[in-house]
Amino acid sequence: MPAEKNTTTPPVTAFILVKTTPEWLAMTPQERVDAFTTQVIPAIKAKTTGVRSRFYDTEFYSARVTDVWVWEADDHEAYQLLIDALRETPFWDRYFEIVDLLVGTENGYARTYGLAPVASVTA
Template sequence: MSDLGSQYDLATNPMTIFWLIKTTPEWLELPPHGDNGRFAFGKNVLDPILDRYSGAIMTFYDAEAFTADCTDVMVWTVTSLKDYNGVVNDLRETKFWSHYFTIEKIIPAIENEYAKHYETAIHGQSAQSAT
């Protein structure tokens, strides 16, 4: 049997955390461009926070055309819980948190954990793509 503890080592087996978020009217009132626009907020406020925490990488997906549950999904790849916690704490100190966006749901997950636990092939992937 292999070392099951390694499947919980975030440095080699990152955790994925999904945030389902909704924009607020305050966010939508901002123009997309300009010194006080949405993209400026991302560049001036969000990017410096994300740059400080290399163990919590975020990708952003638009969902408003496909669901009423959220307008966007933030997907975090986490190799350091300390960095992820730092991002969360820093974001809470900005207008991102509860002013421009509401956090509807946070879903932490470990990719294919069930297969790793039982040391079996990953369902839904060919043997070639699982290697």
């Protein structure tokens, strides 16, 4: 049975793969938190709304990518404004080297073909 047509724009999800720089690693953990709350958050709030973030440490398993920033934006404009804001902070290519940007929308294939999303479920 085809899925009901989605009439809202799906959120844009960006997986930003980064590598820490020596400058970032030289900071104490508290200095890192302070840098994020005083340099990144205000820049984002000044440029856009409708964005959320999560952060994943990957340095235990990868030498090329030490962290993955997952940003979700309400739409493409909010995402573009987010990237503009991040680029104006030291987090972009000073504290972190941007390795790659992977951007997509969840279950895009299902919306394109009018199908129900397929996902695994565990009990």
